[in-house]
Amino acid sequence: xxxxxxxxxxxxxxxxxxxxxxxxxxxVSNVVFSxxxxxxxxxxxxxxxxSREHLRAIVPVVRKALADxxxxxxxxxxxxxxxxxxxxxxxxxxxSYAKALAFALDKPLISVNHLEGHIHAVLLEERRKGNYDLRxxxxxLVVSGGHTHLYLATRQDNSWSYENIGHTRDDxxxxxxxxxxxxxxxxxxxxxxxxxxSRHGDSHAVKFPPSQLKHRDxxxxxxxxxxxxxxxxxxxxxxxxxxxxxxxxxxxxxxxAGRRKALSAIPQPKLEDYLSHCDKQTxxxxxxxxxALVEDLAGKTLAAARAYDVATLFITGGVxxxxxxxxxxxxxxxxxxxxxxxxxxxxxxDNAAMIAAAAYHKxxxxxxxxxxxxxxxxxxxx
Ligand code: KG4
Ligand code: ZN
Numbered sequence: 524x525x526x527x528x529x530x531x532x533x534x535x536x537x538x539x540x541x542x543x544x545x546x547x548x549x550x551v552s553n554v555v556f557s558x559x560x561x562x563x564x565x566x567x568x569x570x571x572x573x574s575r576e577h578l579r580a581i582v583p584v585v586r587k588a589l590a591d592x593x594x595x596x597x598x599x600x601x602x603x604x605x606x607x608x609x610x611x612x613x614x615x616x617x618x619s620y621a622k623a624l625a626f627a628l629d630k631p632l633i634s635v636n637h638l639e640g641h642i643h644a645v646l647l648e649e650r651r652k653g654n655y656d657l658r659x660x661x662x663x664l665v666v667s668g669g670h671t672h673l674y675l676a677t678r679q680d681n682s683w684s685y686e687n688i689g690h691t692r693d694d695x696x697x698x699x700x701x702x703x704x705x706x707x708x709x710x711x712x713x714x715x716x717x718x719x720x721s722r723h724g725d726s727h728a729v730k731f732p733p734s735q736l737k738h739r740d741x742x743x744x745x746x747x748x749x750x751x752x753x754x755x756x757x758x759x760x761x762x763x764x765x766x767x768x769x770x771x772x773x774x775x776x777x778x779x780a781g782r783r784k785a786l787s788a789i790p791q792p793k794l795e796d797y798l799s800h801c802d803k804q805t806x807x808x809x810x811x812x813x814x815a816l817v818e819d820l821a822g823k824t825l826a827a828a829r830a831y832d833v834a835t836l837f838i839t840g841g842v843x844x845x846x847x848x849x850x851x852x853x854x855x856x857x858x859x860x861x862x863x864x865x866x867x868x869x870x871x872x873d874n875a876a877m878i879a880a881a882a883y884h885k886x887x888x889x890x891x892x893x894x895x896x897x898x899x900x901x902x903x904x905x
Contacts, residue, residue: 528594531543531878532605533873533874534577534617535605535613535614537557537562539555539556539584540874543588543591547646547650547881551593554591559712566710567701567705573612574615577617581617581620585620602624603633603878605618605636607899609669609900615898631891635878635881635882638904640877642685642839645838645864647877648867658834661836662831662833664836666820668697670690671697672904673823676837686752688831689755689756689757690757694760696816697712697840703763703809704717707779708779709797720798726807726814727814731811731812734759752830755823757819759819762812769808775805782801813845817847817848821851821852824838834861836852836856837863838864839871
């Protein structure tokens with residue numbers, strides 16, 4: 524197969540990213556400009572600000588990705604860009620820039636679904652390690668700030684297809700981490716700090732009832748989810764409300780307000796700062812919340828793996844960086860005789876290397892985007 528250097532561009536949420544990947548297997552450069560610091564005071568991503576920051580960052584980020592790779596605009600073989608899902612205004616910045624480059628340079632342009640990018644982050648990671656021997660069928664859990672999806676992934680030559688067999692009915696798992704952290708005065712984003720603090724609390728201290736979904740999602744058909752096998756949907760708004768109720772019934776509001784104020788006065792709080800502002804009750808609550816989420820994600824994914832008799836699990840997306848989630852899946856997969864793969868932590872959260880990697884099979888298949896394609900905020904993966 525011919526070598527191809529693909530310049531990937533990603534701007535679907537709050538990271539402006541560009542990367543050069545060789546033939547879907549070697550990361551030649553990978554630049555991520557995170558806007559987290561700008562959104563932090565608002566406790567979440569502000570779409571208008573995100574678009575504006577992407578506009579500011581896109582040219583220097585792409586230039587750096589090319590320079591780091593020792594490549595030029597002319598030397599790369601193709602361009603790839605995230606089409607969706609994501610914030611429409613944010614996506615449009617990456618798409619407009621990629622289109623302009625492709626037109627000016629007369630290079631092929633490949634549009635990539637962000638969720639397919641997360642799945643290919645796992646494949647990229649394995650190819651980097653020399654592992655080309657994956658057993659199908661694959662079940663992929665894409666779990667991030669905006670998504671919690673289960674996909675059956677199959678491959679035929681250079682063509683990949685995906686069946687959605689589960690999704691969240693309300694909040695994404697990462698969103699639950701972020702909302703609970705905000706509620707407890709721990710800042711944004713919540714996942715990484717809850718991950719670290721949970722190691723200092725008792726995960727059995729607070730009991731959360733398991734989420735139960737009795738009926739099929741009425742929106743499945745409307746959203747293009749037509750697969751009629753068993754479904755494994757998720758729901759995380761209940762646990763967020765349960766944490767809120769716990770805070771209220773245990774009169775924790777005062778200490779939370781104090782922590783919020785103290786932490787916001789520290790420019791870049793470290794783990795010791797968080798720990799010195801968290802009592803045992805808070806650490807136990809955080810650890811129990813994470814435990815409940817991890818058990819739910821792993822429990823449903825494993826049940827789906829059994830129902831569909833899969834050989835391999837991919838766990839990917841920002842929440843896949845979570846240490847307890849990784850341990851749980853490693854343990855469960857070993858017990859069930861399944862292979863489980865994760866991207867490295869930098870490839871778990873949003874990046875453009877995964878977009879360039881996912882574009883490679885489309886490059887080989889000659890699947891190029893027409894110049895009139897646009898952002899698809901609610902793009903479905905098929
Ligand atoms: O994939 P990503 O960078 O962006 C989306 O596509 O959403 O994921 C970001 C999400 C945030 O909700 C963040 O809190 C969560 O991933 N996250 C984590 C961890 N690191 C990031 N959640 C749990 N544990 C972590 N270590
Ligand atoms: Zn993502």
